[in-house]
Amino acid sequence: LNTLVFIESNASGATTPASLSAITAATQLGKPVTALVVGSNADSIAPQASKAGVSKVLVAKDAKYDHYLAEEVAPLVENIIKESGYTHFITPASSVGKSVLPRVAASLDVQPISDIVKIVNENTFVRPIYAGNALATVKSKDSIILASVRASAFAPVATSGSAAPIEEVSTVDTDNRTEFVSEELVSDGFDLSSSKIVVAGGRGLKNKATFDELMNPLASKLKAAIGASRAAVDSGFCDNSLQIGQTGKIIAPELYIGVGISGAIQHLAGMKDSKTIVAINKDPDAPIFNVADIGLVGDLNEVIPELTKKL
Amino acid sequence: MSSTKLRILVPVKRVIDFAIKPRINKAQTGVETKGVKFSINPFCDIALEESVRIKENSKDLVEKIHAVSIGPSKAKDVLRTALAKGADTSTLVDVGEQEVEPLQVAKMLKKLVERENSNLVILGKQAIDDDSNQTGQILAGLLKWPQATNAFKVELDGESVAVTREVDEGVETVKAKLPLIITTDLRLNEPRYASLQNIMKAKKKPLETLKAADLGIEIENRLETLKVEEPPARSAGVKVETVDELISKLKELKAI
Incomplete structure (x- = not known):
């Protein structure tokens, strides 16, 4: 064997x-x-x-x-x-x-x-x-x-x-008809699938402007990849390549921070193997708090800039 | 423009609806299916949509879209959906309630590709029940055809097809001439809903039913499922009141 x-x-x-x-x-x-x-x-x-x-x-x-x-x-x-x-x-x-x-x-x-x-x-x-x-x-x-x-x-x-x-070892001759044309790799190096830290935004961010304004500085401070819930993608806050979940990407970073994400089944399926899970949401009953190691109930517009500043 | 006509085969699988959280049965042999909503596998729906768009964008190019499902007799529902959304003809390989592994599915699809004289197979990258992500690649291997998996963009130019694929670190583009296997990823398109009118029309479209034996296949699964269980539950941690507490807790857990 x-x-x-x-x-x-x-x-x-x-x-x-x-x-x-x-x-x-x-x-x-x-x-x-x-x-x-x-x-x-x-x-x-x-x-x-x-x-x-x-x-x-x-x-x-x-x-x-x-x-x-x-x-x-x-x-x-x-x-x-x-x-x-x-x-x-x-x-x-x-x-x-x-x-x-x-x-x-x-x-x-x-x-x-x-x-x-x-x-x-x-x-x-x-x-x-x-x-x-x-x-x-x-x-x-x-x-x-x-x-x-x-x-x-x-x-x-x-x-x-x-x-x-x-x-x-000797190579093998094939009748391969497939040809590689080009590739475009993510430039910042913070690929969602392999990044050690992921910050993910959800519907709680309300719109694309707030998503960008709050998530981008937090991600760059933590050297994290940005992800999103399906709800955020469906609402047009970000590109669907960022979607974490059953039909999106399945991730297991060292640290996951969910911002304004309620924690639908499909999303939890995509991130629940993360080592440390942080949830920040204004709704104290959001299901994501059931899987979070650290939960903070609060207003994103205040909490996220403060967190970004103090990290 | 080449005159090669496309004969597209689209396999579609009936699975537990993606919005439903599967419950494991008491015997721990699988998931509960009684009274549970089933739908077309989301990635198969994307494959079907792509086929229909290719046909709509260049009508003369596509001779036929043939949808196939391998599953229980209730899988006729997903074939009716496929016909309502734009497939022309369809085949159900009725395997009863038996689970069929990707290798066996691919062997049956190979027979159907040969029978239908298909030159393009578009299928979902994976089914959301067993999450294997294998059938398209195995089929490509059996047929010795090129494979372009996880398609994000498909561009046809005569007999040549360029497929941009989702890969771990970004996207890459490969190109091959027909015949070809494409598997679809999430971002390729957004599937349409079937209109009531098309659902009515689809009732008149062909839906044949076969058994595996009609294809000369004896289903021979290789994996025995010993147990199906819940993953270990994550217990809820602590709630903090302030950002400062959050940061000190993160440091305590050595997360930052």
Whole structure:
């Protein structure tokens, strides 16, 4: 039994925290872990990955893997699994992992397991369903296990161990017809999905002007990403890319501050795994206070500027 | 402009309505479905809307929109909705009350793609019940077609389709020629409501019912659900009166 883990790098050429969480999960399976790094900068990522408690790093250095197109990466993974007899393939539940893993599953005839939050044993896992309103324990009958890992459930592994050997693997020819055109990454670096602090605004902010006026300074003071409730998005206070919740983004930052958010079910589903939850709302009966670690009942127009000033 | 006609397949899933908080059954085997409102999966609704918009924007380009649902006989309701919103024809693969995993769904969809001679499949990125986010990618893998997941914008230019995708750190654009699989994300469009007139008209549109066996598929789920339980509840913390107290509490919790 051997586990293969897919490692992603970010724009600045470091392994992503979500990949390091995937290694933590893979290690819990109790078998030797091999990390796979791909792309034209794979050589520079490999040394970091090799110190993450793995027994080996495989490197597929080729520019055709640069944007992690599933059409290229999946055949490579399939080939490695078949040739070396891996029993488990783990990816972060990132947009790349979600795109690649099921495509690998198609060619191996395996039912993948998405977004695992706990490993019970080598073929039994816990994963959230219904936007985290329930946790399902599932046991796989497949002979190869394919799973993606929800990063917030596993602490990233440290990359300070002794270096494991690094090996090159041969790339695989495909008939890929998909072409990468361009990308536009969020410029401020405070991406909602990965930011350590999130400040989220709701209907209580009344209008777009107040949303911007109160939320932007608070966010920049805390170096936080800005999010919103569905109600705020529907009311046009902000772009719907900011929506946190069942149909929006699911987040689990270190600190979440909800401003004028009542706490509808869909919104709670998207943020209730945050480490510390702060709720600021003028309605003392708002449901968000039931999940908040710290609640403050008050007028946003006074509380938020004061908070921003004193932080 | 190329003369290739689009034959779009849109799978739609019947799920517990997104506004309802699911309750776990006493036996801890799943969620309570009795007396619960079901609707079309929101992401499937977005996929359907996108298909209908493509047809409305370039009528001559689209030969047909075929909606498919795999589920219980009650899933006819979501197909009627799909027909009312603009699908032309539809198929229900009646699997009874059995849950069907994404790999099995994708195998059935592959058969339907082949039968309908579809060259574009637009489907939701995930269903809001099992939250798997797999079916589109597995289908693409089975068919060996290009896949563009989490679509935020879809632009057709003859046989070439450019899809801007939501990714963790922003958006990226990929391009491929037909045939192609697209999965839809939240921001792609806002689905319409079906008018009463169209709901009446939809009753005359084709809705065939098949069994999995009619497609040559024997459903073979791979995952056994051992238990379904409530996530650990978060207990309410403290209420503070002033901003100063809030800040000192945050410091105490080492949150700032």
